[in-house]
Amino acid sequence: MGAVTPALTSTPAPSPASPSTARAINDRLALRLLQEAGPLTATQLKARTGLSRPSVADLVERLAEAGLIEVVGESGEQRRGPNARLYGIVARRAHLAALDVRTDSVTAVITDLLGHPLAEAALPVGAPEDAVAALLRAAREAGAGELHTVVVGAPGLVGPATGELRDTEGLPAWHRDLVAALRRTLPAVVAVENETNLAALAEQRLGVARDVDSFVLLWLGAGVGAAVVLDGRLRRGASGGAGEIGFLPVPGTGGLPSATDCGGGFHALAGREAVTALARAHGFAGPAEEAVAGAAGEAFLEALAGRLALGAAAVTAVLDPGCVVLAGELGRAGGPALAARVAARLAALTPVPTEVRATTLGGPAVLTGARLAAREAAQEVLFGG
Template sequence: MLRVMNERAVFGEIFRLGKVSRPELAQATGLSKPTISMALADLERARLVRPIGLRTGNAGRAALLYEIRPEAGWVLAVDVGREFVRLALADLVGDIAARGDERRKGGETPAELVARLGELTRELADEAGAALEDITLTVFGTPGIHDKETGSLQLAPNLPGWERPGAIELLAGVVPDTPYIVENDVDLAAVGEGAYGLGQGVDHFALVWIGTGIGMGVVIDGKLYRGAQGAAGEISYLPVGEGDPLVNRGRGMLESVASADGVVAQAARLGLEGLTSAKDVFDAARRQDPIACQVVAAESDHIAHALAGVIAVLDPELVVLGGGIGVQAGDLLIGPVTGRLRDLVALRVPMIKASTLGTEAVLLGAMAVGLTTARDLVFERAVAQAPPG
């Protein structure tokens, strides 16, 4: 047990530090140099780490460097969006070996969607030079909430059929006989922001996703907060604005007025004709179209009222705006939203910034979750397969 604990500590530090020498590992772990050497020998024999040459340039003996063996594991990240599916296959150190995007047909059954995801996965594996059985873990990001008791996906109207009991279990067919994780897409986007984006080094922040849908990922003390039912951050149901009859039924009040469809509906109601997307409306506002500017003002007010409640409850250091509207219209929204918040909240208004990750946020979050879990899985498998002694 002590040997395994030492190996896990060394493996974790190599994962964290990258290319590292034995003396550096001894300093990082507090283990003796002979113990480090024994652990490295075991990890190399298990094909989890490898030597990669000497560090030169310093006085004294050149130090042999070790790194994680990239092919020791593979992580598949899948973003099942409302309009697109996005996939990425990365090795154990996080280097993406293959990437694919495809527009969803819409209205496909869960079985049809899973079959297509399986085809795309096989294409990615071929491109990366890996076999399906080499994939250690798959992380799926989806809209809605994964109800683990029924195996269904709730509050995801754009994924018809997934609300049926057992539907989530179909995802096991994407990479057969491989563990998988299902997470809310906006939660994963928040993880992505914390690992690769504006949330790096920020202990308390919220990622507010504004696009075809609205949601929020909450990070407290550097960790994702899910809530008792996994529904933390479902701000689309905040009582902000009034439900818009021009927008599809089944949405929360905030989402019905502040999502992309809500923006287009508001523009049509005010008489702005010929615009079919929220992007069109925001582009018109940049041209100083008076009606489009009215729509932007209303959108800013809706967002500010929603954030006022978020700030009062969570007191975040940072609010990151993501999603199509949050990223593409940040230049139009951040100033008015910040100004409105100064009138609405008694606390200091946190920094509000547009995400720099764009459409990659969910995939990157899935990758961050997957790499951490896959590291443990490959280590546990190697220990289980190691001969006693």
Template sequence: MPPATPRTARLINDRSAYQLLLDRGPLTRTQLRALTGLSRPTVADLIDRLAADGLIARLGESGAERRGPNAALYGVLADRAHVAGVAVDTSRIVVTRADATGRTVGTARLPIDPDADPASQVLAALTAAGGGAPAGAPDPAPSSAADPAAHRAPLGAVAVGTPGLVDPASGAVTFAAGLPGWHGDLRTALRDRLGVPVLVDNEVNLAGVAEHRIGAARDTDTYCLLSLGAGVGVAVLLGGRMHRGASGGAGEIGYLPYLAGPGVPGHGSSRPAGGPGRPARGMQQLIGAPALAALAARHLPGAPPPDPVDAVLAAVPEPEFRVELAQLVAVAVVGLCAVLDPGTIVLGGPIGHAGGAPLAELVAAEVAAAIPLPTEVRAGTVTGDPALRGAVLTGLDLLHDDLFGS
């Protein structure tokens, strides 16, 4: 690898200092020198550059008794640019707009119109959250859920999470069950109309980003997030990088067939039809909420809720149901371990979160009995909408990459 040019070295130093200010809050020049290991002149130069670019500013002074140039506190200008995280499902689009520090400054929720252009719908949601304007242009409409003063900042990056297959090279949505009208190059359409960096990814991958950055997988760079809800999906993080596969299909475990027969978890009255030793249709038919709802109904005293996910959530507190649920979930986990050996599995999605540590412990026991690979099973800890939170985190990465020419 050729040596870094002076410009590259400056960008690396600038981004390192900027990240420290994001992570730790306002710092003095002396503190930045200590944390970065850079010389006094280098720190002085990078502060001047970042301030000239409108990325940081002097925000006050430290509490030191002797006040001087080193006592000045410098911090990130949060409204230099904003980002938008977008989460799409078959019924709605949800947007969170955040400033450069990740603080939420606007939200919006709009229903999906199956007959409308996907890019236009996302743009409408961005506008409703105060995030529809490209960089350098004023926002067209503030959101009632946001701080009105925050809308003076331009939108600098957008990350969208959507169900289905997203081509990792083009960002095109190639298949989304329940959203056939969304097939197409959404990323290019948004980028051309907004003029800012845009990323479109599978929603489970973005939830995986959130669990890795702020959730249950913060201490590892190799793990799998198994998302359990109406559908099932997996985010695969290997060595700190999200593995999406050649066509974006990595983690589409719902298509994975299994053998349902004696000695296999899931054999018995809760097993989908297929006959002993015959392959069933796939993991979606084993551990997707519609399949689990029938099992849940047997453990509920009255009529189960009509929504399959709600029915499963209602039954999760029942110990006997959790045991049967763990046996079924373990089938998918054993498959992941046999192929990837990630060492850590996080159970996410509404069912994984509701099951919590008790379900994770039961699944871990089933996995330990089935395969000789040390595997820790954890419950997801990211609250709210993990895919939306992952989209915001990804949007911030896009913004910082753009600011520093990464």
């Protein structure tokens, strides 16, 4: 049966924007430019926005009165007069927090509105109230007032509709209790996101995926996971379960995964314990990161690349992302050498052309992604959507 082509309908011409709407659009454009390009003069804003000089003058005055921008210096040879003033976003306008929640640790970073780190702290685990108190103490010591936005990166499923961290087998209950305590205690927007998705955001904005619109990130650490970015957008799936690749049935595990146990899935081939066991089988007794970095020898790397290619082949056959990023602590340790081996194995398994790249961010990618997400969420509110 042929494809159904939608009927063409006439679309009325859009009505002109009201003056207030136009001003709001121009204000957001200027703020985005200041965010991306750093401090700019009024003349530079005029050139980049295409607005008239009077419109730029009005815009600068509005944003300054709103406490969103300020003079941060001067530019030019003379460095004096109104035309030399450099305007920048008021970074202290809001303070944010990014949390990386693991099964046995919590790391927090306090930032300003531009996402610049002001302080980093290890929070106590197991006692949510103590963790919140430690977070507030770190914020005060960094000179931050009330936190405007908090983004929590955690393992497990996050419901796209509810934003709630779901009860997942194998994860401690204090993960969910921590999110609840943050929301109960802080007068802030508290958002939670899967840790692998945040790592993908970091790779997309600052890492090795900056030049591609579509890619799949394979997180290789204590567990395995994946994040899917297609056409520039993160895809979470209907239930938030997109990328739960640890449950992927693959050959070589001696069994099948279940709804509550990924032991028979891809996790059994690529998780840290499995990688450590593989290194032991090749005569290497050191840490998994050292083994993956090449200390366990060529035969080990070839065997590991074969395992990773199985998971990557399943992903590429369904999604055709064009690029796979090996991330997490083990992905970073393996570097380009492991990525090249996985690419060669992958090319033999699938006809879909796929580039394989190694992260340069490693473990800190989760915190970096959480910082970026917090910055964007806060600016969306403060800059007017």
